[in-house]
Amino acid sequence: DAKTTQPPSMDCAEGRAANLPCNHSTISGNEYVYWYRQIHSQGPQYIIHGLKNNETNEMASLIITEDRKSSTLILPHATLRDTAVYYCIVRASGGGADGLTFGKGTHLIIQP
């Protein structure tokens, strides 16, 4: 799986959009971008994933650049409960059975 680079921490004001960047310059054609988050003392929670098109669900939006070398996770209206560590993960499609490779992620702090 390709390596990802994320800023170690970010702040965002409550009610504003939180934009979390991720670089994955060595991503290959069959690799998806996944985002998980981990609230303190809980297990990781799946947020969203995508291949090359932008994706949106009830939690967030994922914007992937045309060259697929970077992506941005957008939480449109951040709340205090969105304070967590956010992990960007790249992995191959096809129901890959191997484990997810987590980095250190971005610690997002939502300020009241």
Added chain:
Amino acid sequence: DTGVSQDPRHKITKRGQNVTFRCDPISEHNRLYWYRQTLGQGPEFLTYFQNEAQLEKSRLLSDRFSAERPKGSFSTLEIQRTEQGDSAMYLCASTQGQSFTDTQYFGPGTRLTVL
């Protein structure tokens, strides 16, 4: 859907003792994963089951670690002769394994402290 459950949530043990953790995956999920997470780090993959078969082990899984999933449902992770370096959060995840998205759903984890 009750989600992935793990038991116990916390375990404190003395160095040299054996410990066993249990994971109950989401019903009908045929893949089950174990991860370990130390303070300040992301989770690290340990091992994975497809039904009752253990198909992959990380090099992190030393000989003191053993995992089973005897009936393809719940799984246990045993650590023998615990060491202080084993102190970590042990996470379990499951997935149906049928969809190409292969989303892993995680349990709350078992936090192990070895004194």
